[in-house]
Amino acid sequence: MLVQIGLIALLVVAYVIISRLLKSSVTLLGRNKAANEVRITYVSKMLNLGFTAIFVLLVCLVLGIGYGQLAIFFSSVFAVVGVALFAQWSILSNITASLIIFFGFPYRVGDWVKVVDKDDEILGHILEISTFHVIIERLSGDVVTYPNSLILQKAVIRFESKEAAQAMSQFAQSKNEEKSDNA
The missing domain is CATH 1.10.287 (Helix Hairpins)
Structure with missing residues (x-):
């Protein structure tokens, strides 16, 4: 005893x-x-x-x-x-992804990033990395909440500045092409 x-x-x-x-x-x-x-x-x-x-x-x-x-x-x-x-497996996967992002995610709040997604351009700066989502503000001012589990599955490009991010934007390139076609 x-x-x-x-x-x-x-x-x-x-x-x-x-x-x-x-x-x-x-x-x-x-x-x-x-x-x-x-x-x-x-x-x-x-x-x-x-x-x-x-x-x-x-x-x-x-x-x-x-x-x-x-x-x-x-x-x-x-x-x-x-x-x-x-x-609720998606909740569990997002919580697990949140821990992985905390210890191993190479991007920080304030970084300019582009999530390579064939359906939509998600390019902007990271406002917050929360428990379930990475919150990204686009160049247009729209705010995207991207699930943690998905951001670990996608390729993410980090840019040094806002100007570098704007240069890689599909929308900026298509506007420049329209201007050159109109001229």
Whole structure:
């Protein structure tokens, strides 16, 4: 019994230390990437939620709860959550994509980008990278909310300036062609 109390105390101390390190690391990375404070908080909470689940699992094992009992409990929870998320798989994929974008997306808020999409030209500067969408303001002033899961699937071109983005615009090229045809 004394060994269990000692192990649980050790787990609690490790949990506090690691969760603080995790939060400060995500905050530092977010500030280096010029991410929005709300986004940094969101990513920290999501990672902390996963870490808390691991902590609870370890405490249950230290307390002597059997593997069979834990397996039944977690399989029941995962079955319910799986059915709920399967119905809303696009939400889950956008949340997952949001975490991937936070850690690995090479573009930042304020960058001029073009999402290569055959159906529509999505060219403008990034206003915000939110939980579910990347919000892009077009050259015309229109605002496009592009889902995170889709932006990871498309090629994205980054421009150095607004002028470089305007030069690559299909609409600017077609207007220049119309002017040269009229002359």
